[in-house]
Amino acid sequence: MQNKEQSAVISLYESKHKEKDTVATHTHETHQLLYVLDGDGACELDEHVYDITADSFLIVPPKTSHSIRADSHMTVLVLEFDAGKLSQDVRTQLIPNVFGTARVQSFSAIDSSELRQIMRKMLYEQSHGDQLWQMALKIHIAELLCTLARSNQEAGPGDTNKLRVERLRQYIDTRYYDIESAEDIAGRMGMSKRYMQTIFKEYYERTPMQYLTEVRLGLVKQLLVESDKDIVSICFEVGFESLSTFYRLFKKHVGVPPNMYRTTQRNREGTPG
Known part of the structure; x- marks a missing residue:
């Protein structure tokens, strides 16, 4: 896959770490998003130490000093890209929002599901795409950054169930056109259909559907x-x-x-x- 991965403006690749492995402190000129598929450990971003586990998302702006320590077998998807080759809207609106600070971020079940689906599409395009695969990757990364930016805006303290149903209501309000069933929504929420319907009806006196x-x-x-x-x-x-x-x-x-x-x-x- 050298021909695609090394020549791409955007590349997505797997990084595997054995227990006790460390990645020494280093920097990149590119923007990076690291998604932990499994395992746990710690990372250091600009001298701030964070614990990381499965579903942790590391946001690494260019020139950020960072390192990783694996406390168990760990698999990480690394998304690396040159922001200068993306569209002006992405560069001026999404990049500053998402990459304002280096951090480790967790997401709601819906956002996590969305991010995983987008990254799966990117992996497919990178491995099997046609002559339009690089354009497709740029579209997917804009979608990914938009999801990250919206998640930043919605983060905040509050009652767990209330936050879940508000996030679910917002999801229905904005994605009404591609929801197939209650099972589809429950899967994106990471909860059972019965539980989802119970808490939604408690707040809104109707089921999600x-x-x-x-x-x-x-x-x-x-x-x-x-x-x-x-x-x-x-x-x-x-x-x-x-x-x-x-x-x-x-x-x-x-x-x-x-x-x-x-x-x-x-x-x-x-x-x-």
Whole structure:
């Protein structure tokens, strides 16, 4: 894999460490993100020592002195890239946000799942991608940095269950278009479907999937009135997989079919008050 990994603006590679292995203090000119797949140990970032375990994420800005000590067998994914070759938006908005300080960061179950999925896509592109693989890597790293930046904004103390359901609600609000099932959400949350539904209903008096339907139908109503898009396109855009299911849910919750709702609302808005 030398031809791809060494020539890439972005490279993602595995670093294995035996028990008691150490990586001496050193620096890089590139930006680095290290994700601990398994094992535990410690790292030093600019003379600050941190414990690291599976799912720890090390954020290493350029020229940061850092070292690693493995207390057990440890496998680390190292993402290394030249930020100067990324888009201007990524360089000016995401890089300063994510790489403002060297640190070890932990994430919510949802964010951890998102980060793992993105890194899997990057590994695939790097190993098996076509002639567009380097462009695909740049897109994925922008997605990765965006997830990290949002996680920074959302971090804070509070009741554990409340933080979980608020994070879950926000996830539904922003990813309504690609959620497939309650099991899908529970898997991203790292909890059982039953527990997820129990704590969400405790705070919002509805299940996550009921809330998802409300979010989707709210957007449908807005698009019906404010756009000329076909109903089939609107159904697809908000995440419904079946047109018949969409029509049934819309009629059940709104009381009239989508076409009638569009006509009624537009006539009402055109009537002088």
